[in-house]
Amino acid sequence: MSARRAGLSRRGFLGLLGGTALAATGCGEVAGELLAGSAPMPAPFTVPLPIPRVARPVSPGLYEVTQRVARVEILPGLRTEVWGYDGTFPGPTFELRRGEPATIRVRNELPVPTSTHLHGGVTPPDSDGYPTDLVVPAGGHSGHGGHAAHMTHPGEVHHEGAKDYRYPVGQRAATLWYHDHRMDYTAPAVWQGLAGFALVRDEEEDALPLPGxxxxxxxMICDRSFAADGSFRYPRTHEGHDSDYMEGVEGDxxxxxxxxxxxxxxxxxxxxxxxxxxxxxxxxxxxxxxxxxxxxxxxxxxxxxxxxxxxxxxxxxxxxxxxxxxxxxxxxxxxxxxxxxxxxxxxxxxxxxxxxxRAKDDSAVPKTLSRPPERPVPVTTRSFDFRRTGQSWTVNGRVYRPGDLLARPRLGTAEVWRLTSDFHHPVHLHLAHFLVLARNGRPPAATDAGWKDTVDVRPYEVVDVLARFEGYRGRYMLHCHNLEHEDMAMMADFEVV
CATH class of the missing domain: 2.60.40.420 (Cupredoxins -  blue copper proteins)
Structure with a gap:
């Protein structure tokens, strides 16, 4: 139920974020504001499910993908402009194997800069998709988005035309995904189509009789809104964010x-x-x-x-x-x-x-699936508070500034990170995988099981996670994965030393 549907004004809803009245209103499930479309909706369950194509390497260990504009049929009978990896939405699926390094060369033929993040990947910092590490269109030109070849944020790095993202793929089999991560513009870029799957496989998983x-x-489940001509609707001007959608955008x-x-x-x-x-x-x-x-x-x-x-x-x-x-x-x-x-x-x-x-089925779900990493002993506890401060979404009361470090964990150690919030904030850690230890001092939900990189921190909740810092030294991030919150500076840097 959105604030508008609950009969609250925009100002009244945002005011609730300052106190426990939010839970009392029954709005505890609110995650965003609904943006209604004007295109005719198709009848449900009539369009066949597409399966994204699997990317093929151009040479051993090297993939190439081009971000470009395309017009595709999403709603029957209408054409929608997407920004897609290879012009598709979702982009191609990258099937990677543990122990087999891969390089993905991302070419940018869009009218805006981009930064590709492998979500859940254990990657070196220069291939992590830091929000100011940008692939700018060839020639440094860009259209809407307010960005040209000059720097708009301190410390920006520009790669003209293309960048090689190098992934050692030293991690366990897992379902990862990749998406744009550009500073201030992640939400509209992903809404426009810049996302896809990356599946890591390994011998441990291969040995299981799981369905294949x-x-x-x-x-990939997501929501969108469409204008009458089939184009994506998104409530954003080129100059900034629409304050009516400060809590996030939901499509219909x-x-x-x-x-x-x-x-x-x-x-x-x-x-x-x-x-x-x-x-x-x-x-x-x-x-x-x-x-x-x-x-x-x-x-x-x-x-x-x-x-x-x-x-x-x-x-x-x-x-x-x-x-x-x-x-x-x-x-x-x-x-x-x-x-x-x-x-x-x-x-x-x-x-x-x-x-x-009916069909023959030789698959099974064994009682033992894997031997996950052992639970490490934490060396310290840190706290990170996600909430609205004034007119901004903040972490520990601070608006994000690239390079402004909130923590310096040591490589090869583990820490308890205590996450608190005033609203629904799905918190994502780059590089570090974690176990959910507790919610409000009680055991986590059964669906919190396993090693994770994203956890839903609910309104006025305290979530303790045990994060391990393995792989690489360097600068990484934690942030809210409500993409509108992320673009409104609800991010923080940490450095693995």
Missing amino acids: GERELPL VILVNGAPWPVHEVTATRHRLRLLNASNARRLRLRLAPGGGFTQIGSDSGLLAAPVRHDTLPMAPGERQDVVVDFSAYPVGSTVTLVNTLADGPAGNVMRFVVAR
């Missing part, structure tokens, strides 16, 4: 892999669903209708030690859930709808599966 091939589905059309409320035929067998909430602000609580459950096998940063059964799956922006659904539990010819119980009306539907036929 056509029964392994990467599902739900997309999965870039298609509105798609439908997908499945056999009556187990299927692996790699779920990603790639929304700017919308939170999800997924459920299967008319019934059934999810067997969680992995989290943001890899496989769990053992599977966990859930009836519902909460997912904040940036989070991933790796689950298995057994469609043999449903009669052939039946439909199974993935719904979001945090939304009413059309946005309450996500996609539909049609159980088309």
Whole structure:
């Protein structure tokens, strides 16, 4: 329920952020402000589910991808301008293997600079997608977005035309994703289409009898709004942010892999669903209708030690859930709808599966999935407070400034980071993976299991995470993954020393 739908004025809603009245109003599930579109909505469950193509290397270990403008059909009968990796939305899926370094050469043919972040990746700092490390269009020219070849932030680094992002891929198998991370403009760039999957595989995962091939589905869930001509609607001027959407932007059309409320035929067998909430602000609580459950096998940063059964799956922006659904539990010819119980009306539907036929199923979900990294002993505790201060979203009361460090953890150590908030803030740590230790001093939710890189910190909540700093020294970030909050300076730097 949005503030506007609850009958609150904009000023009144934002005023609630200063005190515990927020929870008392019943707005505890608010994550963003709804932006209604004017294009005719397609009938749900009529568009086939697209599967993003898998990128192929141009030479061993080297991939090339071009960010460019394209016009594609998202709503039937209309064309939408997207900014896409290789002109597609989502971009191509990069299938990487642990221990096999990869370089992804990103060329920029868009009218604006970009910075690509491998979300969940353990990467050197110069390939992490720092928000002022920019690939500018060839010639240094740019159109809307208010950016040309000159620097707009202190310490900006410009790469003309292209940049090689080098990924050692030393981490466990996991569902990662990549997206634009440019300073002040992440939200509109991702809304316009700059996002895609990156799947890391390894021998430990290969040895498991999990569903694969056509029964392994990467599902990027996000919301968008469309103008009558099919173009994306987004409430932003080139000069700054629309204060009516300070808490974040929610669209009224739900997309999965870039298609509105798609439908997908499945056999009556187990299927692996790699779920990603790639929304700017919308939170999800997924459920299967008319019934059934999810067997969680992995989290943001890899496989769990053992599977966990859930009836519902909460997912904040940036989070991933790796689950298995057994469609043999449903009669052939039946439909199974993935719904979001945090939304009413059309946005309450996500996609539909049609159980088309029986088939042989030699997959299984073993009782033991993996041996995750051992839980390290923390060397210290730090606190990070995410809240509105004055007219800004801040971390520890500070508006983000590149290079202004809030912590200097040591490489090879672990720390407890205590995260507090006044609103829904999905907190994402670059480089560092973590375990959720507690919520308000109590055990975490079952869906918090496993090593993660993003956690939903809810209004007036205290979340303790155990973060380990492994891989590389250098400057990294933590920030809110509500992308409008991120663009409004709710970020902070830390340096691994």
